[in-house]
Amino acid sequence: MTVLADARAARAAGGWLLLWDIDGTLLLRASRAHAEAVWAALLEVHGLDRDALETRTGAGPKGAGMTDGQIARLLLEAAGVDAAEIDAHASRVRARTCELYAPDDLTAHLNPGVDALLAELHEREDVVQTLVTGNFEPVARRKLEAAGIGRWFDATLGGGFGSDHEVRDHLPAIARTRVGAALRDDGAPWPAERTIVIGDTPRDIACARHDGVGVIAVATGPHAVDELADADAVAEDVATLRDVLLARLDAPADRPPTGSPSTA
Numbered sequence: 001m002t003v004l005a006d007a008r009a010a011r012a013a014g015g016w017l018l019l020w021d022i023d024g025t026l027l028l029r030a031s032r033a034h035a036e037a038v039w040a041a042l043l044e045v046h047g048l049d050r051d052a053l054e055t056r057t058g059a060g061p062k063g064a065g066m067t068d069g070q071i072a073r074l075l076l077e078a079a080g081v082d083a084a085e086i087d088a089h090a091s092r093v094r095a096r097t098c099e100l101y102a103p104d105d106l107t108a109h110l111n112p113g114v115d116a117l118l119a120e121l122h123e124r125e126d127v128v129q130t131l132v133t134g135n136f137e138p139v140a141r142r143k144l145e146a147a148g149i150g151r152w153f154d155a156t157l158g159g160g161f162g163s164d165h166e167v168r169d170h171l172p173a174i175a176r177t178r179v180g181a182a183l184r185d186d187g188a189p190w191p192a193e194r195t196i197v198i199g200d201t202p203r204d205i206a207c208a209r210h211d212g213v214g215v216i217a218v219a220t221g222p223h224a225v226d227e228l229a230d231a232d233a234v235a236e237d238v239a240t241l242r243d244v245l246l247a248r249l250d251a252p253a254d255r256p257p258t259g260s261p262s263t264a
């Protein structure tokens with residue numbers, strides 16, 4: 001059965017939409033070639049020298065959970081580029097970043113256990129899986145292919161990407177709209193109450209709250225469990241994430257496990 005056919009079955013079952021973050025969630029420390037592509041695009045498109053960007057802020061752990069466009073903007077602002085220039089060249093920066101991004105084999109960067117969890121969830125007829133990530137979409141697709149997990153994410157379903165909006169808070173609604181249009185008979189957005197964001201930063205939690213969807217955090221990125229306490233639940237690793245997520249998916253519909261954050 002194709003991913004899309006599975007997803008249609010999930011829709012028919014009134015199933016769950018899972019919106020996976022990539023960096024720090026599916027993959028660990030897999031951003032080097034990505035960051036280099038953003039930098040190279042900024043240097044080329046804006047005619048900057050590397051020293052101008054070395055004084056930057058916003059990259060590294062502080063940038064975790066930001067969209068690619070947001071990180072590019074912060075780097076450029078720190079280098080003294082004005083907002084009008086940034087806006088005028090944003091689409092060119094995006095296009096060049098995607099052209100320049102050429103990851104090596106990233107299979108060693110899989111978050112341990114995540115491939116098996118994606119496979120297990122794929123077997124469930126009540127689950128549709130796609131992406132909400134700050135990565136530009138072509139970067140996201142190439143990164144997952146390089147890590148060997150691209151097959152779990154059907155591009156025809158859509159998702160929410162850094163190439164769709166610079167503000168992550170808007171991405172879950174974009175993903176629900178696209179998946180609903182692809183799978184639902186009425187074309188309406190996938191219901192918020194049947195959607196869960198899975199991510200590793202407070203920004204993942206914030207975007208889920210903005211859209212009124214659920215959120216499970218996993219502390220495998222730069223943030224510790226106690227920094228992610230605003231999520232519905234926090235997992236310390238993928239094994240714990242599996243337990244927390246399956247409990248959520250299998251909870252009786254009339255008693256959704258919400259309320260105080262829990263650490264399993």
Ligand SMILES: [Mg+2]
Binds near residue numbers: 022024199200201
């Ligand atoms: Mg992340």
